[in-house]
Amino acid sequence: MNWDEFARWGRHVSDWAAQYHRTIRDRPVRARTRPGEIAGKLPVAPPERGEAMDAIMADFERIVMPGITHWQHPRFFAYFSSNAAPPSMLAEMLVSTIAAQCMLWQTSPAATELEGVMIDWLLQAMSLPEGYTGVIQDSASSATLSAVLTMREKATAYTGNRDGLGGKGNLRIYCSEQVHSSIDRAAWVAGIGQRNLVKLPTKGPRYGIDIDALQAAITRDRASGHIPAGIIAITGGTGIGASDDLGAVLQVARAEGLYTHLDAAWAGAAMICPEFRADFWSGVEGFDSIVFNPHKWLGAQFDCSVQFLRDPRPQLNTLKIEPEYLKTTGEAVTNYSEWTIPLGRRFRALKLWFLIRSYGLEGLRARLRNHVSWAGEICEEIRGLDGFEIVTEPILSLFTFRCPGDDTAQQALVDALNDDGRIYLTQGSFGGRKVIRFQVGQFDATRDDVMMAATVIADVYERLVHSLEQ
Template sequence: MNWDGFAQWGRKIADWGRDYHLNLRDQPVRAQVRPGEIAAQLPLSPPEGPEDMEHIFGDFENIVMPGMTHWQHPRFFAYFPANASPPSMLAEFLVTTLAAQCMLWQTSPAATELETRMIDWLRQGIGLPDSFTGVIQDSASSATLAAVLVMRERATQGRGNVAGLNAQGRLRVYASAEVHGSVERAVWVAGIGRENLVRIPTKGPMRGMDADALAAAIKADRAAGHIPAGVVACTGGTSMGACDDIAAVVRVAQAEDIYSHVDAAWAGAAMVCPEFRDLWTGVDGADSVVFNPHKWLGAQFDCSAHFIRDPEALVKTLAMREDYLLTPGAEDVIDYSEWSIPLGRRFRALKLWFLMRSYGMEGLRMRIRNHVAWAEELAARIAAHPKFEIVTDPILSLFTFKLTGHDDAAQLDFVETLNNDGRIYVTQTRVAEGDMVIRFQIGQFDCTKEDIDTAYDVLCELAEAL
């Protein structure tokens, strides 16, 4: 393909993208294919000669598209959203076109300096104090792994990276059962080991970590000769939106001199609305915080905002100081590759710049406020229906419910019935080791009140047909 062909196909794909998004409501939300169905249509070997784009794009539409679950569908109520607003997508088109590797200041000064400013815009937007700075990671999983590595190095006085963990004693990290599975993965990837992730009991309707139990666990571990390294708290846990008492957890962490990290991957976006910030009161005392603008704020995946109070500790943990990575004459610049686990970095800040300027913070707040209000209204309607019962009340735009008088198998069957129907997409979860429930979360960028009404009608129609 030459550059004239690139421009021609770029226009065609932009038009295709417009039509795709405008007509998504006509598509089933979840892919309606069986395992292996897509692979069976793909050649076993690569082509020896070139193929024309007309043929390639035709196969994209005929083979790939039937196997796609439509994450941008306005009735995608599963997991958390992975939103892609139009200005964010246009920014990503430019990023892809420039194809810069933005690991150092000198490899693209604009990317580094725009990232610094965009992180500060986000910091202001969610109400964090200016004692925090930050970096854009690919995902909250990477940010949490980076935080756990800092915990490890802080607890071992920097010996973990140098001498390994064999001679350091058993490090311990603390979290409740409501944190994301990426916390457990971070602990084992960091070499601390799954057995050293100490699960702290929860209490109350928000299923928050019991701070007294946390303090007791730390003291017991010290008495046993272990090394408490850090605690991961959550605001808006994945299963049902659990929120730890961040202030209480941070007080324990500070008293015990351990590192505190707050995972607000989904719910952090809601903090652009001041009225929701009571969910993470005390966050200003944490050592690090992460939230994903690519979930609820409208940024194209991937884009995770990782805020840190002491960037020097992060840099000491992750920096590579090879001669070929130095920028002679500009030693005081930020090289964000030293703040991230991968050396290579994409130009993620551009989509935030386009996004926040295109909508303004008030435009983004309006969407989140709508989603929260619609979730509360829908939960109330479901609670009043004889076929359903609410299990956990809405936390922001997430709640859980179940079919009244049915066992776990029936709940799972109903989830599959809903998803095979195609008009909405939901997932299941298990709340606090209890019954299997249906999980419902509103957050797709183009969702409307009519989409929520459709969801209620579908739930009632298919429940009545059981």
């Protein structure tokens, strides 16, 4: 492909993208293909000679698109939406075109310096105190792993990387039973082990960690010769939106000298709205590490996760490695690859710059406020359906419910709804029962998109019951 062809096909793809979003409501939200169906349409061997873009694009439409679940669909109520606002997409086109590897300041000064400014913008937007800094990670999983590794190194006086963990004792990390599975995986990868990830019960209207149980577990572990290493708190957990009392968690951590990490991957975005901070952000000051994903609720193209750090030195002492070929001479600069696990880094700050400048904080706040309001409205509509039960009340824009029947009935309804195609939901588990999650968060969703879900749920449930009776 020459550059004239690239320009022509670039225009074609841009036009295709705009039309895709204009008509996305006409598509079923979840892919309807069966396992192996897409692979079965592909050649088993690569081509020996190049093919024309016309043929490639035709196969893209014929083979790939039927197997796509549409995360940008305004009736995507499953998981947490991985949003992609138009300015963010344009920024990603530029990033792909430049194709810079931004591991060091000198390999792309603009990427490094823009990243620092975007971190500062977000710190201001979320009302975090002066002195915090941060770094853009690929995902919350990477940020959490970085924090867990830092907990491990601090607890071993920074000897774990050098010596390994043999003879170091059982390092213990504490969290609630509502944490995301990425916390478990971080404990595995860091060598802490599942048995040393101490999951504690929750209590209260937002299902926060039981502070008395937390303190008792730490005291008990010290008496048993274990080594407490850190506490992981959550604001807006994935399952039901569980949110810890951050001030109380931090008080225990300070008394025990433990490193703290806050997983606010989804709900952190809402903290740009001052009215939500009292319930979900109070006491956040002093957490050593905080993560939130602009690629979820805020509208930044995936992937883009921000990790704030009260003091970057512990993480740098954990992750920094500087062979001769990576050294930067001259004036002191920031090399963000020393703050993260991967050496290679994408120019993720550009999409944040485009996004925030295009909408402004108030434009972004308006979307989040709408989602929270509409979640409350649709929750009441579902509560009014005959025999339906709201299991967990809305926490920001997430709630869970059950239809009449046992756990098998809940899964049957989820499957039937997703096969229907008009909306997309996922199942979860709470209190030993299967629940159906509903989360409002797609960037371009309207109130009509959200409210029609009650009609769809009632319609599909009625058809499901009728089919079972026959």
